[in-house]
Each structure stands twice: as structure tokens, then as C-alpha cells.
Amino acid sequence: MININKVKTYSVKSRLSKVNSADFAQAPAKNKGFRAFYASLPNILRAKDLRCLVKDLVSARKKGKAVIFMAGAHVIKCGLNPVVIELIKNKVITCIALNGAGIIHDFEIAFQGKTSEDVAANLKTGKFGMGKETAEFINCAVAEGVESGLGLGNSVARKIADSQLRYKNLSLLFNAYKYKVPVCVFVGIGTDIIHQHPSFDAGLTGRGSQADFYTLAENIRALNNGGVVLNFGSAVMLPEVFLKALNLARNLGNNVRGFTTANFDMIYQYRAAQNVVTRPTASAGKGYYIIGHHEIMLPLLAQAVIENL
Helix, strand or coil: CCCHHCCCCCCCCHHCCCCCCCHHHCCCCCCCCCCHHHHHHHCCCCHHHHHHHHHHHHHHHHHHHCCEEECCHHHCCCCCCHHHHHHHHHHCEEEEEEEHHHHHHHHEEEEHHCCCHHHHHHHCEEEEEECHHHHHHHHHHHHHHHHHHHHHHHHHHHHHHHHCCCCHHHHHHHHHHHHHEEEEEECCCCCCCCHHCCCCCCHHHHHHHHHHHHHHHHHHHHHHCCCCCEEEECCCHHHHHHHHHHHHHHHCCCCCCCEEEEEECCCCHHHHHHHHHHHCCCCCCCEEEEEEEEHHHHHHHHHHHHCCC
């Protein structure tokens, strides 16, 4: 029979407690600026991770280490180009990696200051993705740029830079080109609307994307001992490409360890968790996974970094 009177107890004061009142959030208050708001966040769980990530980004900037910004196209569609551009101007971001949809939305913003069609409505009539200017501009840029030796990303970035597009100051690619930040673009044939058009050249697209793969591997070398990799919203393409580019850099004799990775997404994604956060930092480094909407989390992160530079 269990004798409850013989239960052994100890003082709670002697026990390790993972939550301490010293780490609590501060109460909200009127007229609080961003610095005070940021300082008021609890030093617990993801708020603590965010603080650590900000410190690592600031440290990478000061030490001249690589900060590779990878993003799905949704980041651009959320109106976040000005945020990323400011990080480029402040020399925080040193390399950008996008999927094929990223350059499409970025061009359309540069061209007309708006993007993102009604897919469901246009799919019914076969009009989805058949806008001529988008396909003609990007496919022409790829043909011209790749033939002259550029990668896919910088081919489109150069074309935008050389154009008279009305809203190009809002273009992520234009600003990256202006500030000499390489743009790497990785596509899956058939995944993007411009692949439906007769101007599309799969061979040149593949060659340009291969060149960008080597550019990414080259930039990954500068992650060693203090760099940072950010992935916002790419669930499959960029995590897979990053893992192989990292492996290639290491295979060629480069010591690429002791860096920080962080994945931001609206839900938990297996490949991003494994290929960005866990596997690359297994031998040495830190990895964070922070869940939240891009239109909130990226401005929050960027403002914290700018405030702490």
C-alpha cells in the first residue's frame, strides 16, 4: 500500500527554476520608444532568441562577416522591400538568395508599383501568369545577362538598374545591385509564371542558376566564426540549396563553422528546421526557429538591428 505520509520533499529554494522574475517582461506604458519597447520584452524563450540573434547580426556586421538573407517571395509581397533595402544600405546583408517568384514580384513592383494577381480568378480563363511585360523583361534579362557571364539574379538586377522603371527604387534587386550585394536566384523549371511564355529559355535559366549556386557557396565561406544566415519563408527550395552549397564549401576545404542561423516562418517547416537551423550548426554554432508573420517579425528584427548598430 502507498503511504502518502512517507513522501519525501525538499525546499523549492534549492531547486533549479528555469523562469526567474528578473527575466519578466516590463509592463506596457504610454509614449514608449522602440528601444524601451525592445528592452521591455521578456528574456525568455523566443524573445530571448530574438535578442541573441540581434546581437549576432550586429556582431557579424562589425566583424565583416557574411550575413546571407534568404527569402521566399511572400516576403516581397508583404511589402517588406523597404525593410530589407535598409539593411542592405547599412551593410548588414551581404548576400541575398531568392526563389524564382521573388524576381517576378520584385520586377512588377519596380515596373508598376504593385504585384500579386488573383490566381483563382485568372486560372479559370487561362490568364494566370500571362502578363507579357513580366515575362518579356525577365526572360530577356536572363538571356542577355547569362550570355554575358552573369548569374540569374544579377542578370535581372542589372537589367532593372539599367532601366527607366518608374518604381525601381523600391526594387530589392536594384538596390542590391547598386550596393554591390550579390543576388542568387534558384528556380524549379515550371514553378514560375514566366516559364509559360515562348521567351523562356530553360537552358540559360539553368546555367544562370548554377552560377548563382557557386556564388552562394563562395559567400558561405565568409560565414566562418561569426556569420549569420536568415531564412524568411522559404520552406523547401532555399533550405535545400543552402545545405548543398554549405557542403560544397566545406568539401573544397573551407572551414565554415561557428555561425548563426535563424528560420522565420508562419508555421513549423521540417526542411527549414533541419537544413537551416539544426544540421548546419550541429558541429559548432547556434540555430533559432521563430514563428510569426513576416510583416511583423522582419520589421521588428530589422529595427532592433538598426538601433543596436
